[in-house]
Amino acid sequence: MKRYTKPIHLQQLTPQRRADSSLALINVVFLLLLFLLVSGTLRPPLPEDFAWAETTRSEGASSIRNGLVITRDGKAWVEGTQLDEAGLIAFLEQTAAESDRLTVQVHKHARMEAVAALAARARKSGVRALSLVTVEAGAP
Structure with a gap:
């Protein structure tokens, strides 16, 4: 009986590489940085010398998105740009057409006459809730 032999080539086994945990950490840090960059640009800037008005009771809640800013001298700002009288009226009419609510961020030293005048203009434009x-007060 004749024997036939054929060589068999086996691949050489490579040792298993240990998983590197620093790659996951780099991904997390990158995503956190991306989140902070995006969230910092979403909020419209306030005027430079803006200081929030203070209150002693915390009732109600509102979103400052698409809100109006009243500065110390009674000027109106929206999304980082100052509005003139015609721009303010156009903004109030547009807001009233989209919703009957308006959010106003008030400067700490804003005169009440400016806030009352804004409320009267908003009411004429069709805004029902301000x-x-x-x-x-006393919060950090």
Whole structure:
């Protein structure tokens, strides 16, 4: 009986590489950095010398998104740009067409006459609910 032999080539086994945990940490840090960059650009800037008005009771809640800012001298700002009289009226009419609510961020030293005049203009434009955004007195 004749024997036939054929060589068999086996691949050489490579040792298993240990999983590197620093790659996951780099991914997490990158995602956190991306989140902070995006969240920092979403909020419209306030005027430079803006200081929040203070209140002693915390009732109600409102979103400052698409809100109006009243500065110390009674000027109106929206999304980082100052509005003139015609721009303010156009903004109030547009807001009233989209919703019957308006959020106003009030400067700490804003005169009440400016806030009352804004409320009267908003009412004429069709805004039914006005929320004044303040911070709690004594809060950091």
